Structure formats: structure tokens, C-alpha cells
Amino acid sequence: MIELIHISKSFGQHQVLQEVTFTFEDGKVYGIVGENGAGKTTLFRCIAGLETASGQINANLEPLKNHLGYLTSDPYFLSKLTGEEYIYLLTDARGKSIKNLDERNIFELPLKEYASSYSTGMKKKLALTATLLQDNSFYILDEPFNGIDLQSSIILTEIILRLKSMNKTILISSHIFSTLKDTCDEILVLEEGRISKSVKKEQFGDFEEEMKEKILKKDIDKLWL
Template sequence: MLEIKNVNVEFKNQKVLNDLNLSIEEGCILGVLGKNGAGKTTLFESVYQSIKFSGNINWKDERLQRKQISYLETENYFYPYITGEEYLAYFLSKKESEITDIVKKFNLPLKKYVQYYSSGMKKKLALIGMLMLDKPINILDEPFNGVDFEGVHILYDIIRQLKSENKVVIISSHIIETLFHTCDKIAVLQNGKIEKVYNKEDFSQLNTLKF
């Protein structure tokens, strides 16, 4: 289990996360829902340990280590003169046959420089790299942004595959229907805290909330 306990983050004397608590079981797909500026990305960066925070984040009763996490950020940076093929060569994987199938489905021009990719193509390439890391905890910050209709359905398949491998998947999306379609639970982040966690049978209640 991934356990986030009493996590606080403060920027310029303003609290963004305020004694935030959250527990996520293995094999769970958790959506994080909140208004712009609610702290979703701050929460993800705290889990990824790329910013300073107070509190505890544990994985299987031990302190979480960054090497246990794959993180797909909202905006992905690539060196300008690198091909898709060269980018993927940086990643080691014990799932190469599975990744090959995904590459074929995404139909990316891997011989071309990434600087000529569309934003959706860059998102797909970053996603493949993330999957190749094969980590137990996977964070996807707005993964559906800029992805075409076909790519969205491939993403659904990938997320289901991660669940079948008993991995933790944490997703944010401003398109609430994508969370309904993929998640086992949805956590609402407001005022720097997780206000409530909804199970799948209660997702309809979220339609009454404003985000």
C-alpha cells in the first residue's frame, strides 16, 4: 500500500497541501479531481519527491523512494535533436515485447526528430518511456491532454494493463468522463486536503460538484 500521511507543502508562506492524507492499495487506479490550482501537481511532485514537503510517504511500510515511481508530467521536455527511437533507447525494460505492441498501436514516426512531433505524439512517446521503466507506482498528470480519440482508447488499455499487473496508478484529468471510465476510486482535493474518496458506485455524485 502507498500511504501519504500528514503531507504539507508551502510556497511563499502559503500552504498548498495541508496535512493531506491518502492511502492507495496495490492494483488500484485512483483519480485525483480538483479545481485548477487545487494542488494536484504539487501532490504528484511530493510523491515523486521533486519538491520539499513535510510528512511521510511510505510504500509497503517503508519510506517511498523515487526509483519506485514513474511520473508522466503534463508537459514533457525532450532534447530538440533526438529521434523517438533514440529517446526510447535510454530506457531499459523487461517488457520489450509488450512495449513493441504499444509502439505499433501509437504509430509514432520514431526515426524523426521529436521536435517535429505534435503535442499528442510527444505525450505518447513520453508514455511509452514511462511504461518501459516498469515501476510499481505510476503517476499520470493529465495524460489525455492533446491525445487523439484513438490514443485515448489505447491509454485506457494501458491503464487496465497496469492494474492487472497490480501496480498503483494515480491519474488527474480535467475531463471527468475519462476518470469515470478508468478509475476504481476518485479522490477530491480541496483546500489542500483530500476532502473525500469516492468508490466507483458513487461516481454519479461527482456530477453535482463544480470543478
């Protein structure tokens, strides 16, 4: 469980998060959607302890950052670190001893090569593999499906569902609505730093149509098509 109470965050005069209050329950997957600049990544960074914010963040495991796996939208890798070394670095930080790493390399990554030389999709899969092998209780996945191939997307969807079955708490942001429909129990809409709407699974179909109508009316009509 992760409980957010009146979380607010500003950068100078610009307020990014405004009084965000919500409880993420164990064993559930939550989608966080919103336009660029709505505050999704800032919210994730606050939960992960990478940004300070006013308000309170509580969890049933403390400190939260020691039980949280955070996959950023654009993972960074040191230039002289191999994929294998990167995984060992992250798992060692959690006190995990990884054996038979080659057998657990489900994305078939070239682990002996420098991670900085990987493609965008390979970097995403390497960071995800290391985060999963940490065996965290909470996961934040910021645009995890961006840049990965169809086969990896299918694997990732199954991974998320298995984490849910293991009573993990998962937060996902994605611009690919089908991935949210396949994995999430609830979708939260973030607008101007606030949670403007909560959508339950049985409402996903109506919500998708509502989103399509809103987006097409706003953007496509401008092209006079």
C-alpha cells in the same frame, strides 16, 4: 502501496498542500480532481521525489522513485533527441533492455525524428510509451488524456485497466470525467491543498451530477443564459 502521512508543502507564504494523509493500495486506480491551483501537480511531484515536503511518504518498494513512472502534463524533450533515443534513455535508467522497439510502438510514432518536433499529442504518447516500457510498479499520470486523439484515448484507457490487472498502483488527474469513470476505483477531491472528499466507484454517478450542478450554477449563470 503508497502511504502519505501529513504531507504539507509551501512556496514562500503560500501553502499548497496541507496535511494530506491517504494510502493508495496496490491494484487500484485513483483519480485526483480539483480546480486549477488545488495542488494536484504539486502532490504528484512530492510523491515522485521532485519536491521536498514535510510529512512522510512510505511505499512497499523503496526507494519509491526507482519504481515510479511519472507522466507529466507537459513532457519536456531535448532538442536533438529522437523519439527512439528518448525511449532508450528512460528504459536504460531502469536497467531495461528493449528489443523489437518498432513492434512495441503501439501509437505508431515517428521514432527516428526529433521528439521536440512532435505535436503535443505525439509528445504525450512518446512519454507514455517510454514510461510504460520502464515496467514500473507505480504510475502517476498527470492529465494523460489531454491532447491525444480518440483512438489513442481508447488505447490509453485499456492500458490503465491492464496495469490495474497487473496489481500496479495508478494515480490519474484529468479534467475529462468520463475517463475517470472508465478507469478509476476511487476519486479524491483536492481543495485548497486538502483531500476534501473520497468518492467510491458506486458513487461516481451522483458525484458527476453534483459537480455539474456546482459548476453550471457558478459559471454559466454569470452569462445570463
